[in-house]
Amino acid sequence: MSADAQQRGPLGTHAGPYFGQFGGRFVPEALIAALDELETEYHKALADPAFGQALARLHRTYTGRPSILTEAPRFAEHVGGGARVFLKREDLNHTGSHKINNVLGQALLVKRMGKKRVIAETGAGQHGVATATAAALMDLECTIYMGEEDTRRQALNVARMRLLGAEVVPVTIGSRTLKDAINEAFRDWVANVDTTHYLLGTVTGPHPFPEMVRDFHKVIGEEAKAQLAEEIGRLPDAVAACVGGGSNAMGVFNAFLDDPGVRLYGFEAGGEGIASGRHAARFSGGSPGVLQGAKSYLLQDEDGQTLPSHSISAGLDYPSVGPEHAWLHEIGRVDYRPVSDVEAMDAFRLLCRTEGIIPAIESAHALAGAIQLGAEARAWTVAGGSEPVILVNLSGRGDKDVATAAEWFGLIDADAVPNLNEGTQL
Amino acid sequence: MSLTTTRLRTAGLLSRLAAGEDGAPGRAALIGYLPLGFPDVPRSVDAAVAMVEAGADVVELGLPYSDPGMDGPTIQHAAERSLAGGTRVRDVFGAVEQIAATGAPVLVMTYWNPVLRYGVDAFARDLAAAGGAGLITPDLIPDEGADWIAASERHGLDRVFLVAPSSTPERLASTAAACSGFVYAASTMGVTGERATVGTRAEQLVADTRAAGAEHVCVGLGVSRPEQAAEVARYADGVIVGSALVRALQESESDPAHGLDLLAEVTAGLAAGVRGARR
Numbered sequence: 001m002s003a004d005a006q007q008r009g010p011l012g013t014h015a016g017p018y019f020g021q022f023g024g025r026f027v028p029e030a031l032i033a034a035l036d037e038l039e040t041e042y043h044k045a046l047a048d049p050a051f052g053q054a055l056a057r058l059h060r061t062y063t064g065r066p067s068i069l070t071e072a073p074r075f076a077e078h079v080g081g082g083a084r085v086f087l088k089r090e091d092l093n094h095t096g097s098h099k100i101n102n103v104l105g106q107a108l109l110v111k112r113m114g115k116k117r118v119i120a121e122t123g124a125g126q127h128g129v130a131t132a133t134a135a136a137l138m139d140l141e142c143t144i145y146m147g148e149e150d151t152r153r154q155a156l157n158v159a160r161m162r163l164l165g166a167e168v169v170p171v172t173i174g175s176r177t178l179k180d181a182i183n184e185a186f187r188d189w190v191a192n193v194d195t196t197h198y199l200l201g202t203v204t205g206p207h208p209f210p211e212m213v214r215d216f217h218k219v220i221g222e223e224a225k226a227q228l229a230e231e232i233g234r235l236p237d238a239v240a241a242c243v244g245g246g247s248n249a250m251g252v253f254n255a256f257l258d259d260p261g262v263r264l265y266g267f268e269a270g271g272e273g274i275a276s277g278r279h280a281a282r283f284s285g286g287s288p289g290v291l292q293g294a295k296s297y298l299l300q301d302e303d304g305q306t307l308p309s310h311s312i313s314a315g316l317d318y319p320s321v322g323p324e325h326a327w328l329h330e331i332g333r334v335d336y337r338p339v340s341d342v343e344a345m346d347a348f349r350l351l352c353r354t355e356g357i358i359p360a361i362e363s364a365h366a367l368a369g370a371i372q373l374g375a376e377a378r379a380w381t382v383a384g385g386s387e388p389v390i391l392v393n394l395s396g397r398g399d400k401d402v403a404t405a406a407e408w409f410g411l412i413d414a415d416a417v418p419n420l421n422e423g424t425q426l
Numbered sequence: 427m428s429l430t431t432t433r434l435r436t437a438g439l440l441s442r443l444a445a446g447e448d449g450a451p452g453r454a455a456l457i458g459y460l461p462l463g464f465p466d467v468p469r470s471v472d473a474a475v476a477m478v479e480a481g482a483d484v485v486e487l488g489l490p491y492s493d494p495g496m497d498g499p500t501i502q503h504a505a506e507r508s509l510a511g512g513t514r515v516r517d518v519f520g521a522v523e524q525i526a527a528t529g530a531p532v533l534v535m536t537y538w539n540p541v542l543r544y545g546v547d548a549f550a551r552d553l554a555a556a557g558g559a560g561l562i563t564p565d566l567i568p569d570e571g572a573d574w575i576a577a578s579e580r581h582g583l584d585r586v587f588l589v590a591p592s593s594t595p596e597r598l599a600s601t602a603a604a605c606s607g608f609v610y611a612a613s614t615m616g617v618t619g620e621r622a623t624v625g626t627r628a629e630q631l632v633a634d635t636r637a638a639g640a641e642h643v644c645v646g647l648g649v650s651r652p653e654q655a656a657e658v659a660r661y662a663d664g665v666i667v668g669s670a671l672v673r674a675l676q677e678s679e680s681d682p683a684h685g686l687d688l689l690a691e692v693t694a695g696l697a698a699g700v701r702g703a704r705r
Contacts, residue, residue, distance in 0.1 A: 024570050025567065025569065025570060026538055026565050026566065026567075026570055027495075027565060027567070028495070028496050028564055028565055028588060028590070028612075029567055029587070029588045029589055029590050029592075029593055029597070029601065029612075030588075030590035030591075030592055030593075030612060030615055031592075032567060032592070032593070032597060033592040033593065033594060033597075034592070173499070173502050173503075173506070174492065174493070174502075174506065179493065180493075183493055183494075183495050186495045187495065187496075187498070187616075187617045190496075190615055190616055190617060191615055191616040191617070192615075193592065193615060194615075289539050289542060289543060290538050290539045290542055290565075291493065291539060292493065292495070300539070300543065302543070303514055303515040303540055303543060303544075304491075304515070304539040304540040304541075304542060304543030304544070305491065305492040305509065305540070306492040306493055306539075
């Protein structure tokens with residue numbers, strides 16, 4: 001099918017390798033055979049009812065799906081605009097975030113392909129922990145690449161992965177963060193592709209990863225749509241999600257892409273502000289280019305060298321974004337906006353205090369986004385003249401972020417600091 | 427004077443070397459890789475010229491990139507140093523012009539994003555004007571390369587795509603058809619770097635790539651010693667060496683003159699290996 005013909009179909013079932021001018025396979029030839037094998041195996045699995053049943057059973061008995069939908073009325077008072085806010089509770093999944101949805105799907109594929117080893121990249125550690133978890137569950141050898149800088153910032157997650165039996169390799173080249181961990185994972189994959197699957201953690205990279213990872217996460221939006229139908233009997237007026245690589249956002253958006261009345265918002269890390277240059281807002285401060293296997297938007301200098309990203313949230317601290325997001329941005333279906341570190345941390349504390357839920361700092365960007373939307377909600381045309389409804393994907397929980405938040409808000413007594421530091425250097 | 431008219435392309439040289447010149451027996455080419463801007467731009471040009479004088483037949487000049495996914499530690503560190511020293515993409519054209527003045531074809535090895543950012547046609551135009559022979563593109567497969575294929579046709583540049591031991595017969599055929607100059611056969615599944623042995627699949631891959639229609643096939647990845655170069659030269663049209671040459675420069679960074687001597691010595695050893703190989 002031509003790219004044009006593909007794009008006339010429904011948005012929600014759009015298949016790779018291209019999303020408009022974005023996507024593709026910008027990788028060494030050595031990986032093409034493995035990507036072809038993965039694509040073939042994935043499409044065979046999709047057509048095999050046993051695969052879907054096995055994954056659904058794992059989600060029911062291991063992940064804890066369906067994740068619940070929680071209305072947040074006290075938080076909504078601060079959003080304003082008379083809006084009701086519902087939280088999709090991916091934070092309650094096993095391992096603490098949406099990441100497990102994709103990891104279990106790919107791990108089942110690994111078993112079908114007969115490979116014995118998985119490798120993965122991780123920034124904050126969430127995807128690394130989820131991958132190490134699935135590897136333990138399914139008896140796979142597991143190596144996690146993590147930038148040396150991130151192993152220091154997230155020492156407890158390094159310990160978690162090691163407890164689960166994974167080897168954690170600190171990456172000491174380049175900026176020593178997520179992007180460099182991905183480079184190193186690709187290098188490992190090229191050398192060991194016969195025995196090893198690269199369990200990529202988000203909707204980036206070469207085809208078929210963006211399409212496949214989205215598909216493994218679209219359960220988020222499908223569940224939320226059904227749960228809202230039961231709660232309020234209609235669609236939401238807006239959906240808000242944070243966007244790093246963009247997997248939780250694609251997961252929650254997908255079910256609503258073909259509902260034109262539902263406004264979709266992706267909130268990127270605005271860091272210290274777009275003008276400061278210290279951010280990870282690819283749509284506000286980036287441009288189209290190729291990085292790590294796909295054409296998309298990225299932060300780059302005038303020579304096409306990747307620029308360092310910045311965010312208080314390690315999970316959003318990545319210079320590129322999934323190609324389907326780049327396409328949804330270009331066709332205007334999703335509105336991508338930056339949220340600063342300060343706005344995100346204010347929303348983080350607000351949710352803690354009003355609802356008794358500690359969100360991941362990544363997810364706090366979506367919460368801050370909902371507060372931005374509150375100011376606009378009164379102008380929306382809402383079905384039946386009722387209150388505007390905002391669905392927020394609460395993609396992860398904030399246990400991993402307690403040290404960062406404690407430092408940000410000055411919550412630790414000076415005397416206790418040495419003990420805290422000891423604790424985080426496990 | 428326009429360099430474009432006298433510009434050397436790679437295929438002609440490979441054919442002449444294979445046929446044997448001035449009564450000498452036919453042989454493979456030695457293709458030496460060095461990164462632009464390591465340790466700085468002028469010295470990287472001096473190094474490439476020294477490499478040609480010591481016996482390299484073709485120069486592969488690496489454009490430093492922030493995310494070199496196909497490179498091992500030696501070349502990664504050199505690229506990092508080059509970028510930290512302020513090397514710009516546009517520096518490549520002046521460097522190519524100076525190196526091409528030696529008479530050796532100069533191919534630029536580059537990841538795709540810097541070319542995309544510069545503008546594919548503009549890059550091809552400026553490379554051709556500088557006397558460059560073409561591009562080696564490690565993260566661009568022909569399937570994604572329509573713009574580059576058109577631009578290289580327009581400006582008369584070589585297109586060197588890679589094949590790997592994992593390539594299917596169909597992909598060997600389509601890649602060979604898309605290449606001009608030669609096909610770059612990756613000797614092993616992996617990244618650049620020195621290895622104790624050259625991949626055992628390399629010889630078969632060269633044979634398979636020829637059978638799939640390639641006129642010239644050169645072998646790279648993991649070739650670092652004269653005896654390895656000689657081994658590969660027996661069956662390939664060219665032997666591509668990178669990390670061993672870069673390491674020679676790295677080892678003598680504090681003493682640049684010695685660095686060039688060491689580079690020349692390593693190059694001469696490899697060149698002797700290539701020349702001594704029976705075909």
